[in-house]
Amino acid sequence: MTALDSTDRFAAFRHKSYLYFFISRFLAAFATQIVSVSVGWQMYDETGSALYLGLIGLVQFLPLLLLMLVTGSVADRYNRRMIMAVCLVLEAICAGLILAITLLGLFSPLPIFLLLLAFGVARAFFGPASQSLAPNLVPQTDLANAVAWNSSSWQTAAIVGPVAGGLLYGVGAGLAYGIALALFCGAGLLVMLIDKPHQRSAAKATSWATVLAGFHFIKGEKIVLGAISLDLFAVLLGGAVALMPVYARDILALGPWGLGLLRAAPGVGAILVAIVLATYPIRHHAGIILFVGVALFGVGTVLFGLSESPWLSVLALLLVGGADMLSVYVRETLIMLWTPDEVRGRVNAVNMVFLGASNELGEFRAGTMAAMIGAVPAVVIGGVGAIAVSALWAWNFPKLRQIDSLEAPVIEQDR
Numbered sequence: 001m002t003a004l005d006s007t008d009r010f011a012a013f014r015h016k017s018y019l020y021f022f023i024s025r026f027l028a029a030f031a032t033q034i035v036s037v038s039v040g041w042q043m044y045d046e047t048g049s050a051l052y053l054g055l056i057g058l059v060q061f062l063p064l065l066l067l068m069l070v071t072g073s074v075a076d077r078y079n080r081r082m083i084m085a086v087c088l089v090l091e092a093i094c095a096g097l098i099l100a101i102t103l104l105g106l107f108s109p110l111p112i113f114l115l116l117l118a119f120g121v122a123r124a125f126f127g128p129a130s131q132s133l134a135p136n137l138v139p140q141t142d143l144a145n146a147v148a149w150n151s152s153s154w155q156t157a158a159i160v161g162p163v164a165g166g167l168l169y170g171v172g173a174g175l176a177y178g179i180a181l182a183l184f185c186g187a188g189l190l191v192m193l194i195d196k197p198h199q200r201s202a203a204k205a206t207s208w209a210t211v212l213a214g215f216h217f218i219k220g221e222k223i224v225l226g227a228i229s230l231d232l233f234a235v236l237l238g239g240a241v242a243l244m245p246v247y248a249r250d251i252l253a254l255g256p257w258g259l260g261l262l263r264a265a266p267g268v269g270a271i272l273v274a275i276v277l278a279t280y281p282i283r284h285h286a287g288i289i290l291f292v293g294v295a296l297f298g299v300g301t302v303l304f305g306l307s308e309s310p311w312l313s314v315l316a317l318l319l320v321g322g323a324d325m326l327s328v329y330v331r332e333t334l335i336m337l338w339t340p341d342e343v344r345g346r347v348n349a350v351n352m353v354f355l356g357a358s359n360e361l362g363e364f365r366a367g368t369m370a371a372m373i374g375a376v377p378a379v380v381i382g383g384v385g386a387i388a389v390s391a392l393w394a395w396n397f398p399k400l401r402q403i404d405s406l407e408a409p410v411i412e413q414d415r
Contacts, residue, residue: 009279011138012146017194018137024190025130026153028088031183032123033161035095036060038169038176039112046107059113060120067124072347074125080133085191087126092184094119099177135336137194144406147333148278151270151325158267223338224347226397227290227331230389234294234327237385238301240320246375252310265314266321273322277329286330287403293327294390301383305376333406 013019036056043052075083094115101107138146168176248258282289300319307313339347369378394401 009145011142012149015138015142018134018146020190020193021130021134021137022149022153024084024088024187024194025150026157027183027187027190028091028126029154029157030161030164031091031095031180031187033157034165034168034176034180034183035098035119037161037165038173038180039098039116041166041169042102042107042173043109043112047109052109055113056116059116060123063117063120063124064127067121071125072128075128075132079196080129080136081191081194081196083125083129084133085188087122087129088184088188088191090122091119091126092181092188094122095177095181095184099174099181102173102177133194140337143336144281144329144333145278147336148274148281148329151274151328151332156267156271221338222397222399223403224335226393226400227334230290230294230393230397230400231327231331233389233393234297234386237382237389238298240301240304240379240382243370243375243379246370247304247313251308251375252313254310258310261310261314262317265317266324269318269321269323270325270328272318273325274329277326282330282406284404286334286406287401290327290330290334290403291390291394291401293323293325293330294393295387296323297327298383298386298388298390299323301386302380303383305379305383330406334400334403337406 013022040056043056097115098112101111134146134150135143164179165176168179244262248254248262252258252262254261297320300316300323303316304313304320307316335347369381
């Protein structure tokens with residue numbers, strides 16, 4: 001069976017190590033969502049401070065930004081499987097300490113923030129290592145299938161995890177943290193079952209040149225530069241998540257349950273598209289499909305911004321999530337295919353920071369524009385901006401637009 005005629009939607013799972021990797025990554029993401037939701041609710045219950053809620057996200061994002069140059073280099077020089085295992089142990093320790101603090105009635109913002117900072121450090125190292133390990137676990141013909149399942153796994157955890165965290169916290173904070181601790185431990189054990197994969201490590205001694213190799217590679221390889229920067233600016237302009245509470249309360253009059261429905265809709269759309277892509281992978285015109293996906297993301301955002309009907313809003317957000325998954329599927333596969341294994345960790349570290357920055361700054365952009373001109377114009381202008389970014393990038397990155405297959409071998413990059 002060749003790459004072009006393979007229709008096995010479970011192709012990646014035929015490889016035992018990838019199966020262990022997939023389950024481990026899902027358990028870790030699920031546990032992370034439980035901890036994040038539970039800590040937020042507990043912090044607000046204990047302090048009543050909205051400022052502390054904002055600091056929870058900032059404290060976890062800072063290590064990702066500040067350690068970007070280190071985490072990628074570590075993922076390229078050392079055993080990625082062991083890096084994942086160490087990070088999961090650290091996350092389990094943090095969850096265990098938060099559990100102990102809760103059970104002993106010693107909750108205080110400062111120790112919680114310190115533990116979340118350590119949690120953020122673990123996630124900063126875990127991300128590039130796990131993203132870079134996946135291509136080492138499946139043959140290249142099954143890589144696109146693995147990317148689709150990885151994305152659906154993350155989206156499922158992002159949807160179900162917060163709901164589970166809220167329900168568990170409602171029963172008891174200790175139960176929520178205890179379940180998260182068990183999930184982290186299970187994820188760590190599964191990582192250790194992964195066979196040690198072949199990994200091309202950088203042979204040169206560490207220097208600024210090797211540390212910055214990820215930036216240099218992205219700058220020189222227009223395919224990767226175009227793919228990463230396309231997502232950065234599209235999400236920066238088109239993100240509307242921060243304004244969903246405004247729509248739920250003031251525009252659609254849905255209340256808290258409606259906010260949950262709106263927040264879940266993009267993830268549901270993403271999962272549906274991921275399942276389709278796993279069953280019917282993209283064979284041709286991948287570059288064009290990438291830009292179409294970003295444009296549809298903008299169209300869905302505009303529809304959501306203009307909608308005054310709850311169900312039209314949900315449908316628009318389903319389109320937003322599905323279109324985003326389509327572009328993520330193509331973009332992440334291209335980044336893996338066009339990035340040599342010896343610099344993959346550093347490139348993924350840069351990519352993760354760009355993704356985090358686009359989401360964080362995108363919410364900031366939406367919030368500040370809404371404060372100045374109103375929520376509806378802020379969302380609509382952002383959606384139009386995402387459509388414009390798709391058109392501009394398609395024009396300025398012709399090599400990316402002309403990519404046909406996602407199953408082509410990695411070729412020698414011309415810089």
